Amino acid sequence: MPLAEAADGTALHYEVHGSGRPLVLLSGQSNSRRWWDPVRDDFAAAYRTLVVDWRGTGESGHPETDSYSTPGFARDVVAVLDHAGIDRAHVYGTSMGGRVAQWIAADHPERVDRLVLGCTSPGAPHGIERGPEVRAALSQPDAAAAHRALKELMYTPGWIARQGAHPVFHTLGDPDMPAHARRRHLRASARHDAWDALTRITAPTLVVHGTDDVFNPTANAPLLAERIPGARMQLVSGARHAYFEEFAEVATPLVLEFLAGQAGQAGAAEEGA
Incomplete structure (x- = not known):
């Protein structure tokens, strides 16, 4: 079981x-x-893929300190790359992972070949925040209803219905994550602001987003694509936040084509910027 060590000693x-x-x-x-289990093998067929448990999740350490931030998570990823003996890699981050990927590309440009930012945001104050109705649905006291609301923000109702009686969803949170780490993750993501750093990104960049994402509003995609020099944007029609899983037949090929230097050949998506 590979374990890297962060600068503060946290096991990664x-x-x-x-x-x-x-x-x-x-x-x-x-x-x-x-999170990546449903599609990881599709990427591993072409690449040496590295997946990480963030601090506070999975088999990484769960420190009860103020060490959780998106720039800090980026430093954790660099520590993992060092431990794995990887000098330079493609980086594909989704949701908060996309926020972290922004910092990796901006602060550690020598470590990034190509960059993919999925269903993510530049952060406050320049990003587009989710609406009050979304916040209310996720914070309602009925835990089952809140869980159902999160699921419907990630996936379309039709796709959820087709998963059968006891589906397994890997995008609805680490069930074993301690409460203190969950609070710190929420705060770290909410405090993300990479607006000024985005202009420093030099890696070829693809921004991907579902057209029907209200969890992290689709309007964030053009903000990123316009801010990052030379970035491209692909919108996956009809997709919600977990576009990479439900719409994998569209999303995975377009990402693979971009990583191979063939961006723009995936005609199943809507393109802009």
Whole structure:
């Protein structure tokens, strides 16, 4: 079980699958490496993929300190790369993982080949925040109703219905995550602001977002694409926040084509910027 060590001594668990050029896959807030389970093998067929348990999740350490921030998570990822002996990699981050990926590309440009930012945001104050109705649905006292609301923000109702009686969803939070770490993840993501750093990104960048994402509003995609020099944007029609899973038949090929230097050939998506 590979364990890197962060600068503050926190253990950082990661896994490597496949072979070839390295590709780092970064998951969303309060989620472990399992976020990528449904599609990881599709990437591992072409790349040496590295998935990470954020501090506070999975088999990484769960420090009760103020060490949780998106720039700090970026430093954790660099520590993992160092431990794995990877000098440079493609980086694909989704949701909070996309926020962290922004810092990796801006602060550690020598470590990033190509960058993919999925369903993410530049952060406050320049990003577009989710609406009050979304916040209310997620914070309602009925835990089952809040869980159902989160699921419907991630996936379309039709896709949820097709998953059967006892579906397994890997994007709804690490069930074993302690409460103190969950609070710190929420605060770290909410405090993210990479607006000034985005102009420093030099890696070829693809911004991907679902057209029907209200959890992290789609309007954030053009903000990122216009702010990052030379970035491209692809919108996945009809997709909500977990576009990379439900719409994998569209999203995975367009990301793979971009990583291979063939961006723009995936005609199943809507393109802009």
